[in-house]
Amino acid sequence: MKHVALLFLVSLFVLCRAQEPLECREQAVSADSVLQLLPEKPPQGWTKVEWRVRLDGERFHRILTAEKSKVASSSKGLFFGRAVFQQETVSLWIRPVSTADSGVYRAEFEDTLGIVTVLCFRVSVWEPVRQPHVDARILHWEQGLCNLLLVCTVAGASNVSYNWSCTGGPPGALEHQPWLHLQVHRDADPTVCCCNASNPVSWSTASTDVVAACRAAAPGVPWSYCRVKGLLCLLVLGSLVAAVAVTHVLDRLWGPPSRGAPSSSGAG
Template sequence: MGCPGGPRCPLTPVLLPFLVLLATAGGQGSPKCQEQAVAAGGELRLLPDKTPQEREKVVWRACLDTGHKLQILKIKNKTAQLGRDSPFYQRVFFGVKSLFLAIRPARTADSGIYWADFEGTAEAVTEPCFRVLVWEPLHKLLLETRILHWEQDRCNLSLLCTVPGATNVSYSWSCTGGHPGALVHQPQLDLQLLGDSDPTVCFCNATNSLNWRMAATNVTASCLSAGLGASWSYCSVKGMLCLLVLGSLGTAVAITHLLLRQRGPPSHGAGTG
């Protein structure tokens, strides 16, 4: 599905000259936009650096990450025009003097490139673009410990960090004692601990441009718990086998004694004269 009233961003004739002009002014590569991150549900506020005094109208436009070009707002004679079918309907606010653009509440689908076009000015005005990132804040961090297996006196385990509903999350790990395997930047960390090693606590740190969350777990305690569980299972099985053997011996003795009582004392034959 294309943009309302126009094709997708990569083919938009209005956007292409604008990007080319910015790239030429920058000297090389793609245009550098001012990055601005905002939390979903918060307010996005964009303020132009320069506002020419003599102008007929100002048009705020956006090329969203979904691939659509939109005309967000047109300001002329201190009045704004916004279509009712716009995804920003009843979420857009503007300033008459500073010509700022505010969107609240912001949504993750609002991420993209924004810029303002000044029309009817005495001189050409090139307004820098804004690279808007609308992210979900990190509300909850889950840290899961999985014991893989015991290998002689070594405990092999895996730690997994997850942030439900969040995207663009960076992870980092650290463990007490300077564990050599705690230098990865992935949501999963694999460890191997010796059975007699010092107590080790591992920390998972999850961050994005809005906030961060941290969780910790005592991996030594987890390994000891799993090891004791395995030892208890072995002892339980061995004890059950011993009880079965003793029970069988006791049953055999009881049956033998019962049979002897049923047969009675041995009989002696009568003598002859």
């Protein structure tokens, strides 16, 4: 009777543990790389471990089963030929991985008494962030201030975080958004603003000179020194050519200057 009661208590304990919500360890990995699932504290007396996965809310599917000091047996499925069990570290390696491999992974350890201990991993696979592009859009000018909007875009990206930084101190509110509104004075020093786009596994940056963008689109932008100097030279040259032309025309109209008439002698 005591043995039956003990067995009932053990079964009840195992059932209660199985119904407890698992706390899964979050793990992010880059696509086309190696996913390493390493249990931090595997049970000391485990004799068998079974790795399972649940993708897109489906039921759990077996990846492989391994026993101590024995070769692991893999199932013929999505991970066939990609999943390898490491006996030394009791870890599961999957290579290469794609975004479709994101899901919940479980390692179910069983000991000699048949008690199962479950360790959980919540895996997210991310594509590396591509080079972003920063577009400077001039909104309007007001009392010598250039109001512009910087827009940072990453082609084919989703769930990307943005962070802005500008040299010489922030000329506006730095937002954690793909856009940044700024006010820049026309005579300000060169200011470079950088957009940092990132996800849990990678990051990439792009930058632009906001002062140069404002000056290029400023109304009534003064000409450069070289252009002004060239214009003055052309004006002086044109004046000289005009003066020579006028002198030549006047010479032809009036003829050569008179040298005086011969004196007449009286008869007598």
